[in-house]
Amino acid sequence: MSDTDTTTDAGGGLRTPIVAVLGHVDHGKTSLLDKVRGSAVTSGEAGAITQHIGATAVPLATISDIAGRLVDPDDFDLPGLLFIDTPGHHSFSTLRSRGGALADIAVLVVDVNDGFQPQTLEAIDILKRTQTPFIVAANKVDTTPGWNPQPDTPIQQSLEAQSDRAEQTLNEKLYEIIGELSDNDFSADMYWRVQNFRGNIGVVPVSAETGEGVPDLLAVLMGLSQRYMKEEMSIDTTGPGAGTVLEVKEERGFGTTLDVVLYDGSIRTDDTVVVGAKNDPIVTEVRALLQPQPLAEIRTEKRFEKVDEVSAAAGVKIAAPDLDDALAGAPVRVVRDRSEAEVIEEVREELAEIEVDTAENGVVVKADTLGSLEAIANALEEAEIPIVRAEVGDVAPRDIAVASTADETKHEVILAFNVDVLPDARREANDRNIRLFEDDVIYQLINEYEEFVEEMEREQQ
Numbered sequence: 001m002s003d004t005d006t007t008t009d010a011g012g013g014l015r016t017p018i019v020a021v022l023g024h025v026d027h028g029k030t031s032l033l034d035k036v037r038g039s040a041v042t043s044g045e046a047g048a049i050t051q052h053i054g055a056t057a058v059p060l061a062t063i064s065d066i067a068g069r070l071v072d073p074d075d076f077d078l079p080g081l082l083f084i085d086t087p088g089h090h091s092f093s094t095l096r097s098r099g100g101a102l103a104d105i106a107v108l109v110v111d112v113n114d115g116f117q118p119q120t121l122e123a124i125d126i127l128k129r130t131q132t133p134f135i136v137a138a139n140k141v142d143t144t145p146g147w148n149p150q151p152d153t154p155i156q157q158s159l160e161a162q163s164d165r166a167e168q169t170l171n172e173k174l175y176e177i178i179g180e181l182s183d184n185d186f187s188a189d190m191y192w193r194v195q196n197f198r199g200n201i202g203v204v205p206v207s208a209e210t211g212e213g214v215p216d217l218l219a220v221l222m223g224l225s226q227r228y229m230k231e232e233m234s235i236d237t238t239g240p241g242a243g244t245v246l247e248v249k250e251e252r253g254f255g256t257t258l259d260v261v262l263y264d265g266s267i268r269t270d271d272t273v274v275v276g277a278k279n280d281p282i283v284t285e286v287r288a289l290l291q292p293q294p295l296a297e298i299r300t301e302k303r304f305e306k307v308d309e310v311s312a313a314a315g316v317k318i319a320a321p322d323l324d325d326a327l328a329g330a331p332v333r334v335v336r337d338r339s340e341a342e343v344i345e346e347v348r349e350e351l352a353e354i355e356v357d358t359a360e361n362g363v364v365v366k367a368d369t370l371g372s373l374e375a376i377a378n379a380l381e382e383a384e385i386p387i388v389r390a391e392v393g394d395v396a397p398r399d400i401a402v403a404s405t406a407d408e409t410k411h412e413v414i415l416a417f418n419v420d421v422l423p424d425a426r427r428e429a430n431d432r433n434i435r436l437f438e439d440d441v442i443y444q445l446i447n448e449y450e451e452f453v454e455e456m457e458r459e460q461q
């Protein structure tokens with residue numbers, strides 16, 4: 001079986017697991033992704049990588065080539081790994097699928113010198129909440145004083161080959177990371193001692209600089225997916241496609257297009273698709289499916305290649321009419337084998353699905369994506385500010401109708417994050433003296449509101 005054919009088998013098949021990279025700023029997320037891609041490109045043999053829209057596919061043959069004896073291709077029937085190209089937890093939480101995270105597995109990057117930092121903890125919270133299995137890449141091991149690089153050597157042996165002092169220094173740092181994980185309720189250990197990766201976190205020492213540990217990281221990701229996630233990877237590759245919008249983008253010659261990660265089924269030119277939007281879902285017909293040209297061609301004008309069909313898991317750009325109001329993070333569904341109305345309903349439900357505890361009285365929150373809505377809702381929850389309604393979309397008159405008081409000031413409040421306020425809604429809000437806070441930075445939006453509350457309280461005293 002060749003590495004690329006598995007996803008196009010008629011009917012049943014296994015899709016490629018989707019991998020996201022998270023971690024604190026400067027801990028090496030981008031460098032690690034670059035190193036994985038770079039190793040794949042230079043791994044001479046079979047498959048190399050295919051560049052998708054927003055993601056990079058590393059086929060099994062290439063992984064086995066990079067990982068050497070750590071990955072025997074005969075032990076696997078998953079097609080490879082699909083890495084989401086944009087690292088960080090903003091993209092991770094925007095990228096949802098059917099209520100969960102779009103990524104099947106995550107790599108949490110921790111700088112061994114710097115240990116756990118605020119964004120490491122934020123990432124762990126998100127991974128816990130979405131129940132995403134993850135492994136830890138303990139990065140920058142090459143910066144250990146006295147480090148003696150051992151390329152092409154499994155990292156466990158490489159550690160043993162260091163001077164006693166270097167090995168000891170690094171081990172101390174690695175055990176600090178393991179300790180931090182256990183403080184956060186995870187049982188964790190060096191990856192070669194972890195027997196069961198479901199529920200236990202494997203720590204892989206790596207260097208995005210020298211590439212040491214990258215083969216081990218790929219081997220652990222492959223093993224984890226093959227052993228524990230095969231059922232989730234089993235899809236009908238010819239069934240109606242389901243995906244998530246990464247980005248809504250103008251593209252010269254194509255108008256507004258969608259960058260989409262397809263995680264189920266297939267999508268074809270001329271398919272009717274339903275796309276989650278600011279207001280009602282969009283129903284439109286696919287004009288063209290676009291994938292990046294091989295690197296050599298990018299210098300020419302034609303950056304994209306038209307394809308007839310794409311099967312999960314893959315990144316693809318969709319060109320179609322009427323996409324202007326589409327939402328990043330929203331679902332995309334192909335209408336095939338069932339009615340358009342049914343699919344529209346499903347998209348609506350999925351957009352409304354975000355879990356927010358609403359109260360009888362509280363602020364109204366409107367936001368541009370599910371991820372940002374969820375982030376604001378969490379921040380408000382922490383500040384103990386009740387929410388009466390939380391939805392994706394522009395501020396509309398029906399939001400004004402439900403606006404109610406959330407605090408002692410008795411003012412009715414609407415928080416609008418990165419969305420428009422429809423003219424009728426603004427007029428009504430003015431007439432009823434409803435406070436409308438608008439911003440495109442989450443903490444600023446909440447600060448403005450809190451400052452307002454404080455000011456009102458002072459005035460009332």
Ligand code: GDP
Nearest residue numbers: 024025026027028029030031139140207208209
């Ligand atoms: P990100 O913000 O998490 O994406 O971090 P970057 O990938 O941009 O890395 C931040 C800095 O750390 C850059 O200057 C990298 O060159 C450097 N860096 C990343 N990984 C390593 C590593 O393994 N070893 C060394 N020595 N430097 C690294």
